Amino acid sequence: MILRRFRHHLSGQDWFAVGLDVLVVIVGIFLGMQVTDWNEERKQKASLQAYYDLLLSDLNEELSDWTNTRIYYQRTRQYGIQALEHMERGDALDPAQIVALYQASQTMIPAHYQTAYTEISAHGLISLIPDKTFKRQLSFHYSNLDSITSMNLINTRYRSYLRAYFDFSIRETIHSQCGDRAFVDENGFSRFKMPETCDLDLSEQQIEKQEALLQAYSDMNIDLRNHLATIDYILTDINFAIESSSSLRDSILHVLKSGTAQ
Helix, strand or coil: CHHHHHHHHHHCCCHHHHHHHHHHHHHHHHHHHHHHHHHHHHHHHHHHHHHHHHHHHHHHHHHHHHHHHHHHHHHHHHHHHHHHHHHHHCCCCCHHHHHHHHHCCCCCCCCCCCHHHHHHHHCCCHHHCCCHHHHHHHHHHHHHHHHHHHHCCCCCHHHHHHHHCCCHHHHHHHHHHHCCEEEECCCCCEEEECCCCCCCCCCHHHHHHHHHHHHCCCCHHHHHHHHHHHHHHHHHHHHHHHHHHHHHHHHHHHHHHHCCCC
């Protein structure tokens, strides 16, 4: 219809009407593109709103995991201090000391909880976040998460050497009687924890065999000291991760409450 009218005006050399026809077409195209852009922006903002909820879910699980990891390393540290004090007193090797030596070498690797952030970045939704301070906080938290997580891949000389000097049957007994136990935390997440205490059932022959093996590990005392220093460093990083996760979660809740998510 517009094209037919345009031809009619053109054949009649009604230049004013021709100009109006062209203007109508241009405005129509512009409005169509604008409506499309508005609709796309509305969809993106709705997606961003949904991702905020996913971010909260990730952060809640992340906080639960970091908290459990901190408890785990605090426990390995306690075992390490117990083992070190036992050595410095020159006490004879006993089942409690064997447990302490081995449990001090245990490690836990926290999981990654950044699915929502990865998807936000992949879909280019970061640019839609209006709060620049919150945007920087979000980027800072997840850029540091990988480095903090990698610090928990603890593989000190003590961990490697102690296990090389440990009798295999005793190690299997420790895993069976004193190994990590699965549990469900208060938030409903599945976790693992190390027993605070463990009464290891070993024969005199097993203890004597293990003592002979450990006597060949001449640097055990100094390696354990360095191992404990590494655990302290890891605990510092974990505390930082917990503070960062808590702060980011509070910021997201504030954004959602204030209505500045969009």
